[in-house]
Structure formats: C-alpha cells, structure tokens
Amino acid sequence: MNAQPMPRLGRVYLVGAGPGDPDLLTVKALRLLQTVDVVVHDRLVGPGVLALIPPGVERVFAGKQRAHHHLRQPVLNDLLVERARAGQTVVRLKGGDPFVFGRGGEELEALLHAGVPFEIVPGITAALGAAAYVGVPLTHRDHSHALVLATGYGQDGPALHDWNALARAGQTLCLYMGLSGLARMRQELIAAGMAPTTPACAVENATLPQQRVVKATLRELPERASRLDPTSPVLVIIGDVVALQDRYAWFTTAGASTASPFAGAAPKAPAAVNKRTA
Numbered sequence: 253m254n255a256q257p258m259p260r261l262g263r264v265y266l267v268g269a270g271p272g273d274p275d276l277l278t279v280k281a282l283r284l285l286q287t288v289d290v291v292v293h294d295r296l297v298g299p300g301v302l303a304l305i306p307p308g309v310e311r312v313f314a315g316k317q318r319a320h321h322h323l324r325q326p327v328l329n330d331l332l333v334e335r336a337r338a339g340q341t342v343v344r345l346k347g348g349d350p351f352v353f354g355r356g357g358e359e360l361e362a363l364l365h366a367g368v369p370f371e372i373v374p375g376i377t378a379a380l381g382a383a384a385y386v387g388v389p390l391t392h393r394d395h396s397h398a399l400v401l402a403t404g405y406g407q408d409g410p411a412l413h414d415w416n417a418l419a420r421a422g423q424t425l426c427l428y429m430g431l432s433g434l435a436r437m438r439q440e441l442i443a444a445g446m447a448p449t450t451p452a453c454a455v456e457n458a459t460l461p462q463q464r465v466v467k468a469t470l471r472e473l474p475e476r477a478s479r480l481d482p483t484s485p486v487l488v489i490i491g492d493v494v495a496l497q498d499r500y501a502w503f504t505t506a507g508a509s510t511a512s513p514f515a516g517a518a519p520k521a522p523a524a525v526n527k528r529t530a
C-alpha cells in the first residue's frame with residue numbers, strides 16, 4: 253500500500269488590520285485577504301475590513317474581548333498550526349498591530365514550535381489611528397518628546413506600572429484597555445506628580461464613522477468618559493498635546509465630540525503658523 257503524500261506545508265501571515273477604517277489597511281494586508289485560503293479574525297476587526305474578504309475565502313471568528321475568548325488561545329494556536337499543516341495559507345487578522353497588545357508573540361511561539369513558516373504584516377495601532385483622526389500630534393517639538401504606550405489591564409487584572417515614569421512631564425501617554433480602570437490610573441498618575449489639569453481625551457471607535465471623543469482634564473476624564481460604551485474599544489490619550497486638538501480636529505462624525513475644556517490652556521501654536529495667520 254502506497255503512503256499518502258504529505259500535503260505541502262502552508263504559511264501563516266500574522267496581519268494587522270488597523271484601528272477600523274478599512275482605508276487604513278496596508279496594501280499587503282489587502283492583497284493577502286483576497287488571496288489566502290482562510291482568515292482567522294478577532295472581534296476588533298470591524299465589518300468594513302471583513303467586507304473586503306471575498307466569498308471564496310473561509311472566515312473563522314476567534315473572538316477575544318477582555319477575558320471573554322471565543323476560542324481559547326491554545327485552541328487558536330492549534331487551529332493555525334493544523335490549517336498550515338493541511339497546506340492552507342492563513343491570515344491571522346488582528347485589530348491594530350499584531351505586536352502592540354495583540355498577543356502576536358504568543359501565536360508566533362506556537363508556529364515556531366510546530367515549524368510552520370510565517371510572516372508578520374504590521375498594522376496601524378489604535379494610538380496612531382486615534383491620534384490622527386482626533387487631531388493630536390503625539391510628539392511635538394515644543395510640548396512632547398516621548399510617547400508611551402501602556403495598557404490598563406495586565407494578565408491578572410489592573411496593570412502594574414512604574415507610575416513615576418508614566419507621569420513624567422514632556423511626554424504623551426496612550427492607554428490601551430484603559431477605560432474600566434481609568435479612575436485608579438488617574439489617582440496613580442496624580443499621586444506620582446502629573447498635573448491634574450493635564451489635557452486628556454478618551455476616543456471610542458477611533459477612525460470609524462461612530463468615533464466619539466470625550467475631552468477633559470486628567471482630573472475629570474474618568475467621570476466624563478463613563479458616558480462611553482464600555483463594550484466598544486476606547487483609547488485614552490493624556491498630555492499637553494491633547495489641547496492642540498482644538499486646532500487640528502478634521503474628522504467629523506455625527507454628534508461626536510464634547511466641547512473643549514482646554515480654552516486658554518492650549519499650548520501655543522508653532523511660530524511659523526502664527527506668522528502665517530497673523
């Protein structure tokens with residue numbers, strides 16, 4: 253009896269879908285979505301991006317909402333390995349960028365362990381998408397010289413941080429998964445020396461038509477942001493640069509944004525702009 257030939261080993265592409273607006277996909281991500289055998293996607297990947305997958309490409313929903321996993325991570329890892337061993341090309345599609353709070357490293361470990369070939373395709377992470385669509389320059393020669401991406405939620409609950417480092421002046425802090433623990437983080441940041449009047453905003457569904465922005469000082473942000481939908485993704489930006497948003501906002505959605513509380517607190521516009529508008 254002849255042994256069945258082993259199927260050719262497939263390949264897994266770990267792909268970032270960006271923050272939501274399908275126009276923010278990379279060209280490589282779009283090409284892959286339209287040519288692979290199967291797309292395994294997270295909850296954060298929105299309908300606009302999924303609509304770009306042709307009917308002949310299989311879709312598998314992997315779920316993932318903080319602490320509510322549709323497929324548990326080991327099951328998901330096995331699925332990727334099995335499909336590749338069956339000769340399929342697989343896109344593992346993740347919201348934002350796979351290497352920013354996306355557990356991309358854990359999935360790669362499983363692929364490496366099984367000897368499955370892979371490629372990584374970066375995506376626009378939520379902080380960059382939110383900042384661009386809200387109009388907050390994350391760094392600015394006059395106001396912010398560093399950018400910190402931090403999570404509000406660790407493996408076993410609220411994230412533990414060196415709050416003195418996060419509270420330093422002259423930097424911009426972007427908090428992922430930060431809405432539910434925002435009151436505690438405010439307390440930690442203020443106790444570590446951050447001014448309670450520091451401009452801040454919470455951005456829900458950034459880059460999508462449903463985008464909503466709540467602007468407030470750090471002291472007031474948790475209470476103001478409690479009006480946002482806790483089941484939608486929310487990104488928090490804290491730093492003096494947020495006050496520039498009054499000047500740089502460009503993306504308007506239906507009834508989207510709270511009035512600015514930063515009148516008078518806005519950092520001065522750059523000199524060149526002042527000259528031009530004077």
Ligand SMILES: C[S@@+](CC[C@H](N)C(=O)[O-])C[C@H]1O[C@@H](n2cnc3c(N)ncnc32)[C@H](O)[C@@H]1O
Binds near residue numbers: 352354
């Ligand atoms: C598990 S993390 C995934 C981050 C993702 N890998 C990235 O690079 O953007 C989920 C968090 O990302 C943020 N996020 C993702 N998409 C967002 C969006 N469209 N608007 C606001 N926040 C978003 C939220 O803070 C959400 O709780």
